[in-house]
Amino acid sequence: MPILHTQLPAQEQSPDGKSSAVSPAVVLKERGPIVQVMVGIEQNIAQQLLAKGLSLPEPVAGVALIDTGATSTCIDVGIAQKLNLPVVDVVSVVSASHADTKQNVYPALIEVVGIAIKFNAFRAIGVPLAAQGIDVLIGRDLLQHCTIFYNGIVGSFTLSI
């Protein structure tokens, strides 16, 4: 069973330009549980394309935030377009503050860098994420296959599948 244990280091910069270390607990509180990922074409689609002699686009590197509040996994719409992922549905995203929005659904493969954790996200929602410094939201549709332990006291988290 692959287990990812992460504690994020970071630096902060004072107004006079000096850098100093930030405690992992502060980083985890502010950035949330983030992991480096590669986003590519969903495996079943990739196999079919290879069988036809077609080449696959290179996976795209990005940052994923584990979001236990999200029902569904999301990928940045720019990455979906860069990978030329097929649209396989259009869904309404419900919002408490404004009108529901229609978003495309893409099948994607999300691999956690440095460990053998791969998510076949059959129905990843394409949303604009990049402006917020993240590329993927890992939602409860994928987390239902995982265990996650969030240790806010020491600023670490553990993900396994």
Place this chain on the structure above:
Amino acid sequence: MLEQELAFYEQNLENWLHQYADKFVLVKGEEMVGVYDTNEQALTAGASLFGLESYLIRRIEKVTEEIRLPALTLGLLYANPSHAIASPRTIA
């Protein structure tokens, strides 16, 4: 995107519910290409037939899937940071 396929799905949903409830339908244009037990099977068929073109895959069910992304839709992914720390892209 997928306007034709979605309209075709809505037109036929009532009939399909009787025959194929909880299965996954693959629709291209105004044609039902097939019905599958899993999303994975439907994707494989779609990719085999249409490559990277778009097509509709949806579970045949009365209730529409409800997507909730509260942190994103409320703009709260990184609300109220009290420290200016490095972007996650630059974290070693």
